[in-house]
Each structure stands twice: as structure tokens, then as C-alpha cells.
Amino acid sequence: MDWHHRTARTTDPSPPALDGELRFDQLAREQAADDFGHIVHTEPEAVLLPGSADDVAETIRWAAKRGRTFAPQGQRHSVWGRSGARHGIVADMSTRRSVGRVQNDRIVVGAGATWREVLAATLPRGKTPPVLTDYLDLSVGGTLVVGGVGGTTSRYGVQSDRVLSMDVVTGTGQTITCSARSNTDLFDAARAGLGQVGVITEATLELVAAPEQVRRFVLFYPDLAGMLTDARLLSSAAGFDAVQGAILAAPTGGLSFQLDVAKFFTGNPPDDDLLLAGLSDDPVRRTPGTIAHVDYLERLAGLEAALRANGHWFHPHPWLTTFIGDSHVESVVDDELGRVDPATDLGRFGQIVLSPIRTGAITSPLLRTPSEGLCFAFNFVRVPTTADPDNAHRLVESNRAVYERIRNAGGTLYPVSAFPMSPGDWRRHFGSEFHRLDEAKQKFDPDHVLTPGYDVFEGMPHDGVSRRRAAPG
Ligand SMILES: Cc1cc2nc3c(=O)[nH]c(=O)nc-3n(C[C@H](O)[C@H](O)[C@H](O)COP(=O)(O)OP(=O)(O)OC[C@H]3O[C@@H](n4cnc5c(N)ncnc54)[C@H](O)[C@@H]3O)c2cc1C
CATH class of the missing domain: 3.30.465.10 (Uridine Diphospho-n-acetylenolpyruvylglucosamine Reductase; domain 3)
Structure with a gap:
């Protein structure tokens, strides 16, 4: 039992009566301190296993009264401690996993x-x-x-x-x-x-x-320019349902540029010639296949199994996830490819994701994308072959530098990346939409109790104690 724990338990109001459970034991707290990134560790004071939505409300009120922070945890697949609350309360939301009946739409x-x-x-x-x-x-x-x-x-x-x-x-x-x-x-x-x-x-x-089947092709390119030309063509045509790109270390050395494209269907298969018309990939290496939709959705299962087997799944994951506008994508990616050493910066199983996204379909106001009709998800999915923390920290520093170059080119962050962002960075990130989040924060979480791991607002506590003093119990 640490000092914070003892102080909280002996001087503060008792925990509320709950349908679920509030765990203070070391094992629960240690498990909740880690995430998929395995870089940032934020040990909470207690872990709530909510037995009802009311438990979440009761425990937030209790945490607030005691000047503590509160963070929900889903699957803890964040990579930079974003679901942590050091000395605060975290809620294991996996206890709230009921799935109702399908009601038409x-x-x-x-x-x-x-x-x-x-x-x-x-x-x-x-x-x-x-x-x-x-x-x-x-x-x-x-x-x-x-x-x-x-x-x-x-x-x-x-x-x-x-x-x-x-x-x-x-x-x-x-x-x-x-x-x-x-x-x-x-x-x-x-x-x-x-x-x-x-x-x-x-x-x-x-x-x-849901479609029943998927016609899927992996298309190969000799270079970035060829890959981008086809990515643009495919994203402007109605043909494929999904177009996702990757740049990987080629087994023969150098880099492999590829697009993974999928056409969903039920009944008659689509016409390949129509789907692939005008593309400039290497036709000899083109890999076609027809698979069940459910198998397409499980397409990462093989990679996950391999990484669990070789242990890399449990290494630090200093990932970087961004969006870059079409007008800058070629120069920015080319520049970054010149800086990256695939073996040490990505790992044998890592890759750079480069997938075209039409921004017009995105409507959530706080999801920030470049102000262009076409942008690219540009992600460094780093899978280090070593658990060495120094290596992870080197890559975290690199993430910050890459992010700044992308930001200078009008790009934005997809906020699941592994590197620190200050409140000033977040204000700049949300730009003209920051007021929306700020006003809602003042209205719905005025004491800054919730989700300290993102460090979005000035004065967010790093020690789990809210900015405002605890209200009288
Ligand atoms: C292997 C892997 C693959 C991924 N693939 C994709 C992908 O294809 N597309 C994509 O968009 N992202 C992808 N991600 C990123 C992922 O979407 C985010 O990291 C996401 O936040 C993780 O979800 P989680 O349930 O693990 O949340 P956690 O890591 O537990 O929490 C993430 C954040 O959400 C908050 N939170 C959790 N639950 C709630 C809740 N109920 N209410 C309010 N806040 C909550 C937490 O406090 C925290 O701040 C991937 C990540 C990994 C590790």
C-alpha cells in the first residue's frame, strides 16, 4: 500500500456502495498501469469494475469529491498511457460489454x-x-x-x-x-x-x-510515385470498397510499395478487368483472391498470431499515426523514407501505412484532417525486435520530429500516437474547433476529473489530483 493509497483511504469519504467492485490491490493497479505501448506506466489508486452505469457515475462523483482523476479503460490499446490516471481511479469498461439484439439498422x-x-x-x-x-x-x-x-x-x-x-x-x-x-x-x-x-x-x-464475400488484390509498385498515382485513381473511382497502402522492408532489401484493395459483393463476383482498368501496378506480382467477408475482417489475425509467437507483440510500440494532405504527400513521405532505417525504425514485422482517405465523408467535428478532399493516413507502425526502453524512447523522440514536419506541411495527428503532446499542441491540433471542446469541458467536466492521460487542458494534473481542491465530503 503506498502513501497516496493510505492517505486516501483513511482521511477521505468512504467509497460508494456499488453494484460492481472497486479494487485497491496491487495486482489490479499494476495491470491497469500498462498499455499496448508499454512505454508509459501510470499506476492508479484503484480500479473500478463497474457493475452498472450508475457505478461509473457514483465513482466519478466520489473521485471528484476527493480531488482525484478518473479514466475509463477499454482494451488499453493506447500506446502512450492515454487511458491511465496516476493515483486516480480507472474503470475497466470491459465489464460493460453487453451487446443487444440487432434492430434492423x-x-x-x-x-x-x-x-x-x-x-x-x-x-x-x-x-x-x-x-x-x-x-x-x-x-x-x-x-x-x-x-x-x-x-x-x-x-x-x-x-x-x-x-x-x-x-x-x-x-x-x-x-x-x-x-x-x-x-x-x-x-x-x-x-x-x-x-x-x-x-x-x-x-x-x-x-x-454485410456483404458475403470480398474480391481482394494486393498490387505491387516499384516506387512511391507509382503507388500514389494508383491510390489517387482508385480513391476517385467507385470500384473498390477499401484501398489501403503499405510500405514495407522487402525481403530482398529495399522497400516494397503495395496497395491492398477490396471489393465487397454478394452473389455474382465483380468484373476484375473493370475494377483494375488503368492501373500501373506490376501485373505479374498482382495477387488476386476471393474470401469470405468475415475472413477479410480478420485479416490481421495471422500477423497478431506471429507477433505473439515471436514475442514482439509484447514489446514497446512507439507508433505514430497522422494524416497528410494529397498536395504534400509525395514530398513528405519521400523525405521521411530517406530518413527511416526500416530494420531499426520499423522492425521486420513493422510497416508504414499509406492509405488514401476521402475527407468529405468525415463529419465528427473534432476529428482533424488536412483541409483537402483527399488525404492519406500516414502511420509508422513500429514493431521493434527488442524490448529495450532506450530504443523505444529514441523512436518516441523521432515521432515528435516527424510529427512536426508533417504538421508544418498542413498534416494532422490521428491521436493514438506515442509521444507527449502539450496543452498548447492540442489547442493547435484542434484549431478552429478547440472552442467546442473547451466549452464542453467547462460545462460537463468543470473540475477536470476526466481522462488526464491526454493532457489536453492546462492544469491537468499529472499526479492524479484534480486542479480544483476537493469539495467538502
Ligand atoms: C493493434 C492495434 C490496431 C489498431 N488498429 C486501429 C485501426 O484500424 N483504426 C483505428 O482507428 N485505430 C486503430 N488502433 C488505435 C485504437 O483505435 C486506439 O488506440 C483506441 O483508443 C484503443 O481502444 P481501446 O478500447 O483499447 O481504448 P483504451 O486504450 O483503453 O482507451 C483509449 C482512450 O479512450 C478512453 N476511453 C476508453 N473507453 C472509453 C469510454 N467508454 N468512454 C470514454 N472514453 C473512453 C480512455 O480513457 C483513453 O483515453 C489500433 C491500435 C492497436 C494497438
């Missing part, structure tokens, strides 16, 4: 459910959320607060664009239902708002018809 789910669990309910009924992250073991709440980018984002936007309504517990412990029609200020600040205004406990997700 929607489904109601607990925010702690993973996208895999949502799909398990919807696919047997022929339905799917329109946008899915490439990796399915992320929580609904954890992705709604960052946006949630997937292969179909050019058509449907991000996941937070396709949520119909949410139940949100605010920083004052009030439970509010919000949507595009009611409590819109909360709705717009909660979606892609980095958990700053409330804890999502339940979400009503939009559903569309």
Missing part, C-alpha cells in the same frame, strides 16, 4: 464491448457496422473517442460518424443521452473528443447490410 451495445463482439451479434443477421477498424479487439468506447478509421472510411467516414446516440456519464457524474438531435454539444464533444467530457457507457451503432 441499429444495435445498442455497452461501450466496453469490442468490435469483434459487436460483429458476432450482427454478422449472423446479415448486418455490419459500416466502418470497422482493421483490428477488431478494440472497445467501442475507446475508438469512438478517437474517431475509428477503417478501410471503408472514404465512403462512410469514421466510426464516430456512424454512432446514432450515446449514454455519457459526465465529469459531474450526470448521465446524459446525446445524439445529433439532443444534447448535441455533448454528442459532438464526446465523439473524437479524447474522453475529455464524459465516459460513454452505451452506444447505439448504425448497421448496414
Whole structure:
């Protein structure tokens, strides 16, 4: 038991009566201190296992009274301690993972459910959320607060664009239902708002018809310019449903430039010649295939299994995720490729993602993309072959430098990256939309109780103690 723990337990109001459990033991606190990044460790004072949405509200009020912070944790797949609350209270939202029945065009789910669990309910009924992250073991709440980018984002936007309504517990412990029609200020600040205004406990997700099969091709290019030319062509045509690009270390040395393109269908297969007309990839290396839609959604499973087997899954993950506008993409990426050493900076299983995204479909106001109709997700998915913390910190420093070059070229951050951002950086990041988040913060979390890990606001505590003094118990 550490000093903070003892002080809190002996002098503060008793924990509330709960349907679930509040754990103070070392094991629970240590587990909650880590995330997928394995770089930042923020040990909380206690871990809430909420047995109800009311537990979340009660515990937020209790934390606030004691001047403590509170952060919900989904699957802890953040890479820079964003779901941590040092000496504060964290909530393991995986206890709130109920998945309701499919109701034609929607489904109601607990925010702690993973996208895999949502799909398990919807696919047997022929339905799917329109946008899915490439990796399915992320929580609904954890992705709604960052946006949630997937292969179909050019058509449907991000996941937070396709949520119909949410139940949100605010920083004052009030439970509010919000949507595009009611409590819109909360709705717009909660979606892609980095958990700053409330804890999502339940979400009503939009559903569309799921295709049965996918015609998929991997296309290979000799260089960046060729890859970008086809990425632009493919993203402006109606043909493929998903266009995702990657730059990897080639087994023969040098870099491999490739596009992974997918056409969804049910019934007759699409016409390959029509889909691929005008492309300039190497036709000899083109890899076609037809797979079940569910297998397409599981396309990262093999990589995850390999990384778990060789241990790299458990190494630090100093990832960088950004968006860069089409007008700058070639020069910026070319410059970064000249700086990167694939073996040490990405790892044998790492890659640079370079995927075209049409920004017109994205409507969540706080999801910041470059002000161009076409941008590219430009991500350094670093998978170090070593667990060495010095190596991870070197890459974190590199992330900051790359981010600044991207920002100077009009690019934006996709806020799941591993490097520190100051409140000033966030203000600049949100730009003309910062007022929206700021006003909502003042209204819904005036004492700055929620989600300190993002460090969005001046005066956010680093020691788990809120900026304002504890109110009398
Ligand atoms: C292997 C892997 C693959 C990924 N693939 C994609 C991808 O394809 N597309 C994409 O967009 N992103 C992807 N990401 C990034 C991922 O979407 C974000 O890191 C996301 O925030 C993680 O979700 P989580 O459930 O693990 O949330 P956590 O890491 O637990 O939390 C993330 C943030 O959300 C807050 N939060 C969690 N739950 C709630 C809630 N219920 N209400 C309010 N705030 C909450 C936390 O406090 C924290 O600030 C990937 C990450 C990994 C590690």
C-alpha cells in the first residue's frame, strides 16, 4: 500500500456502495498501469469494475469529491498511457460489454464491448457496422473517442460518424443521452473528443447490410510515385470498397510499395478487368483472391498470431499515426523514407501505412484532417525486435520530429500516437474547433476529473489530483 493509497483511504469519504467492485490491490493497479505501448506506466489508486452505469457515475462523483482523476479503460490499446490516471481511479469498461439484439439498422451495445463482439451479434443477421477498424479487439468506447478509421472510411467516414446516440456519464457524474438531435454539444464533444467530457457507457451503432464475400488484390509498385498515382485513381473511382497502402522492408532489401484493395459483393463476383482498368501496378506480382467477408475482417489475425509467437507483440510500440494532405504527400513521405532505417525504425514485422482517405465523408467535428478532399493516413507502425526502453524512447523522440514536419506541411495527428503532446499542441491540433471542446469541458467536466492521460487542458494534473481542491465530503 503506498502513501497516496493510505492517505486516501483513511482521511477521505468512504467509497460508494456499488453494484460492481472497486479494487485497491496491487495486482489490479499494476495491470491497469500498462498499455499496448508499454512505454508509459501510470499506476492508479484503484480500479473500478463497474457493475452498472450508475457505478461509473457514483465513482466519478466520489473521485471528484476527493480531488482525484478518473479514466475509463477499454482494451488499453493506447500506446502512450492515454487511458491511465496516476493515483486516480480507472474503470475497466470491459465489464460493460453487453451487446443487444440487432434492430434492423441499429444495435445498442455497452461501450466496453469490442468490435469483434459487436460483429458476432450482427454478422449472423446479415448486418455490419459500416466502418470497422482493421483490428477488431478494440472497445467501442475507446475508438469512438478517437474517431475509428477503417478501410471503408472514404465512403462512410469514421466510426464516430456512424454512432446514432450515446449514454455519457459526465465529469459531474450526470448521465446524459446525446445524439445529433439532443444534447448535441455533448454528442459532438464526446465523439473524437479524447474522453475529455464524459465516459460513454452505451452506444447505439448504425448497421448496414454485410456483404458475403470480398474480391481482394494486393498490387505491387516499384516506387512511391507509382503507388500514389494508383491510390489517387482508385480513391476517385467507385470500384473498390477499401484501398489501403503499405510500405514495407522487402525481403530482398529495399522497400516494397503495395496497395491492398477490396471489393465487397454478394452473389455474382465483380468484373476484375473493370475494377483494375488503368492501373500501373506490376501485373505479374498482382495477387488476386476471393474470401469470405468475415475472413477479410480478420485479416490481421495471422500477423497478431506471429507477433505473439515471436514475442514482439509484447514489446514497446512507439507508433505514430497522422494524416497528410494529397498536395504534400509525395514530398513528405519521400523525405521521411530517406530518413527511416526500416530494420531499426520499423522492425521486420513493422510497416508504414499509406492509405488514401476521402475527407468529405468525415463529419465528427473534432476529428482533424488536412483541409483537402483527399488525404492519406500516414502511420509508422513500429514493431521493434527488442524490448529495450532506450530504443523505444529514441523512436518516441523521432515521432515528435516527424510529427512536426508533417504538421508544418498542413498534416494532422490521428491521436493514438506515442509521444507527449502539450496543452498548447492540442489547442493547435484542434484549431478552429478547440472552442467546442473547451466549452464542453467547462460545462460537463468543470473540475477536470476526466481522462488526464491526454493532457489536453492546462492544469491537468499529472499526479492524479484534480486542479480544483476537493469539495467538502
Ligand atoms: C493493434 C492495434 C490496431 C489498431 N488498429 C486501429 C485501426 O484500424 N483504426 C483505428 O482507428 N485505430 C486503430 N488502433 C488505435 C485504437 O483505435 C486506439 O488506440 C483506441 O483508443 C484503443 O481502444 P481501446 O478500447 O483499447 O481504448 P483504451 O486504450 O483503453 O482507451 C483509449 C482512450 O479512450 C478512453 N476511453 C476508453 N473507453 C472509453 C469510454 N467508454 N468512454 C470514454 N472514453 C473512453 C480512455 O480513457 C483513453 O483515453 C489500433 C491500435 C492497436 C494497438
